Amino acid sequence: MASDKDPKDPYLERIRQLKPGQLESALASFKRLLDHKTVANLQSCVNCGLCADSCHYFLVTGETEAIPAYKLKLVTSVFRKLLSLLGGLARGSEGDGALDSQMVEKWIDSLYGRCTLCGRCTLNCTMGINITRLIRIARTTLASIDLVPPGLQSTVTTAVEKGNNMGIPREEWLDTLQWLSEELQMEVGDHKAHLPVDKPGTKLLYTVNPREPKFFPLSLLATAKIFYAASESWTVSSDYYDVTNYGLYSGDDGAAGLLSSRLRESMVELGAKTLILGECGHGYNSNRWEAPEWLVAEDKFQVKSIIQIIFDYIRQGHIKLDPSRIQKRVTLHDPCNLVRLGGIIEEQRFILRNAVTDFVEMSPNREKNYCCGGGGGQLSMTRYAKRRLETGRIKADQIRKTGAKIVVTPCHNCIDQLSELNREYDLKVEIKTVSEVVADALVIEKKEK
């Protein structure tokens, strides 16, 4: 594994050998990405430093390069040098604002390597600056000259080339669905129960994180069981079912738009009414909020999270739950992209209060919750794995303080990171999706023949 300190790292070598033409091209991309909102944000920081404690990287490491205001300065200085009347007069710790290979190295180290795009600094900025958005613009600038860190880039490339980020062949996906249909029939005692594929005209088109069919098929089975119990009209696509979109994290708007457009094509082809995004925080943010901007078009159908659907099922009495089946203490981790940046805040709490007997909140929670450390593409960028696990300490401490035995989170990325934190910090907890917990508490009633 190449480290960010390894002098022979070919990625770092590429940065150091950047040609003037590439840097000019990056600057041109940067300028194209600006609009009135971003420019206003770039003009507004007062360096109050109050954002420092909102960043889990700074809280754990104390490294000044992790302070959101510093990350912002890296971007602001380039903007000022390039566009403002005063140019780079105000030279500071970030340099003189020239986008040279040294600045690019700083951008990569701080903006890819010390940021999960969790939005906590944005929420806490006294000025209200959308720091997250500006950092992503810098990532997009780097993506325009092919400088996305290799691990993250390969995840995007696989999704673009293979149709899903794990490169699962179509046949394997269909085999898994067939096998899961048989499992579902056994579980619910109904030989007609199945996971419908490419069924036209359904109410819902369901999308999943490819890690479900690849590694955790029972998670997908749990959702199918809930759909079955609710007698839902739903289907999955045989071609494009991947809810993830690592283009959000890499900054590559072209790839991000392409990946989101595929789900929309499936919607049109199958004639479904609502696009349902599986339990994936960044998948929700990407496909619900960012995709229409990438594609420069309004969605002609509803885009919802599976969490909203389960919430409606419970509220409207479409499914029945028996919370006494889950006696262990349960806590909830709020995925940043679903909650702070997505606006799905209370639904998962309502669900858990109905599905378990002992639900306790972490502190802080909801939109103020700490990032687990797995977002921003960190799980794909092995070069920063040590930092990722180190900064996850805050989340580990939060979990430990609740005394919970089960940690629930509606995000497969978070589950990966929490699973690693579970081992690293010896938390001794089970980690589950919301669907898995609901499926465990589900009371299946015999369907009329």
Added chain:
Amino acid sequence: MPVCPSRTAAFRFPEMSLFAVLKLGVLASVLFCLVVLTVMLLQTFTFGRRPTYAHPQGSSFAGIVYAFGLGMLPWEKESAAQHIWTYAGGILYHAGILMAMLFLATVLLRISLPATLLQAVRILLIIGVVSGVALLIKRILQPHMRFLSGGDDYLANVLVDLLLLLALTATFTETMLVPFPVIAIITFIYIPFGKLRHCVFYFYTRVLFGVFFGRRGVLPHPSKKA
């Protein structure tokens, strides 16, 4: 009891010609500041306005109201709650600045202030100076703040502290009625070129903040909407 200099019989403004020059200078610097800030604001729109396509889940308007209302309260924002003295210092500093500006207007317009009001002005200016200096000391003493800070951060703070200090002294003695407008002129000219421009951009970014979190249904928090 202290009395407003402009109310005492003995009080005379400095040589009319000098005072007129200063008055003109302040007006010109304010005009300069406003023009440059307006150009900067308009300049942001030259980068284009991108329409938003995602269907809203919440209300942009409610988000803006939150951004300028509840969202300003310390318990709503961890960065304020955990740094309550800095938060309080910032509020009081800005109250002092507002007072200095109002006092400058009364000086230039030769509006006399009642003694009790003048006392209130002095108290706010003193609190403002103390807050400004405290924030400067914090910036100097804390390693991460030193790391973040550039020349503009120190200059802006010192300039505004001086403005408040000279405003304060001008409430006591007419001899300070010359340096006070002079520092005000320098400050107004400097505002657009450094972080002091936030006097305008703050409102811009807070609106954008409110729109962003408002339309996504994050703020105001759903549990507080009911």
